[in-house]
Amino acid sequence: MRLTALPRSAAEAFASLLYPAHCAHCSTPVDSQEFLCGGCLEKAKRIEPPFCDTCSQPFDGAIDGIFTCANCAQRQFHFDCAVSAYRSRGMVRNLIHRFKYQHEYRLRHPLADWLAESLNDNRILARPFDFYVPVPLHPVRIREREFNQAAVLADLLEKRSGKPVLDCLRRVRYTTTQTRFDRNERMENLRNAFELRKNTGVQGKHLLLIDDVLTTGSTVDECSRVLREAGAASIRVMTVARG
Ligand SMILES: [Zn+2]
Numbered sequence: 001m002r003l004t005a006l007p008r009s010a011a012e013a014f015a016s017l018l019y020p021a022h023c024a025h026c027s028t029p030v031d032s033q034e035f036l037c038g039g040c041l042e043k044a045k046r047i048e049p050p051f052c053d054t055c056s057q058p059f060d061g062a063i064d065g066i067f068t069c070a071n072c073a074q075r076q077f078h079f080d081c082a083v084s085a086y087r088s089r090g091m092v093r094n095l096i097h098r099f100k101y102q103h104e105y106r107l108r109h110p111l112a113d114w115l116a117e118s119l120n121d122n123r124i125l126a127r128p129f130d131f132y133v134p135v136p137l138h139p140v141r142i143r144e145r146e147f148n149q150a151a152v153l154a155d156l157l158e159k160r161s162g163k164p165v166l167d168c169l170r171r172v173r174y175t176t177t178q179t180r181f182d183r184n185e186r187m188e189n190l191r192n193a194f195e196l197r198k199n200t201g202v203q204g205k206h207l208l209l210i211d212d213v214l215t216t217g218s219t220v221d222e223c224s225r226v227l228r229e230a231g232a233a234s235i236r237v238m239t240v241a242r243g
């Protein structure tokens with residue numbers, strides 16, 4: 001008689017409940033506490049130079065030195081730069097989507113790994129910062145999603161780097177989804193959507209604004225406008241991925 005499956009110890013069974021033993025993307029078996037297999041990790045699309053110094057938008061072609069994309073050249077953002085190490089494509093986009101909308105909370109770990117890579121970007125290393133600031137969600141959205149993805153990721157960065165989170169923004173307007181809007185409509189939709197929380201000061205502080213994805217930059221720009229008006233000395237943005 002051939003045994004197809006050996007009985008697992010209670011500890012192993014418990015561990016397998018806590019830690020997925022399969023790649024979250026392709027289901028290949030992985031070591032416990034790993035979330036993605038080596039093959040999938042390699043497939044994550046990195047942002048390689050040349051890319052826009054302001055918004056990290058990659059450019060298809062050869063450019064030497066610092067480059068600003070046409071979109072950023074036309075527009076004055078309230079943040080200094082937005083840094084991502086990955087494109088929001090394929091697997092990266094899929095994992096972000098599952099984390100945010102399908103309540104796959106464990107995916108915070110691989111996403112935080114990708115986010116943390118931006119801490120080594122020259123634009124972040126150039127100057128020390130004081131706080132991570134998560135982009136806030138409206139309380140109604142938090143009830144729908146069960147958590148604020150930006151706050152979860154900022155908390156993991158705090159644990160890894162020792163730099164503190166300052167949860168100083170709140171979302172005071174419930175805005176409809178932005179995806180159908182053009183840039184001007186997005187800006188209008190976001191106007192006065194954010195406020196500084198009472199009893200929080202950012203005067204003279206260097207801030208890293210944290211979110212999951214940067215697409216047009218309208219949301220982080222509106223947050224940055226509020227922080228800038230409150231006297232922040234610098235605002236840089238870090239996201240897991242760039243749309
Ligand atoms: Zn895989």
Ligand SMILES: [Zn+2]
Nearest residue numbers: 052055069072
């Ligand atoms: Zn740009």
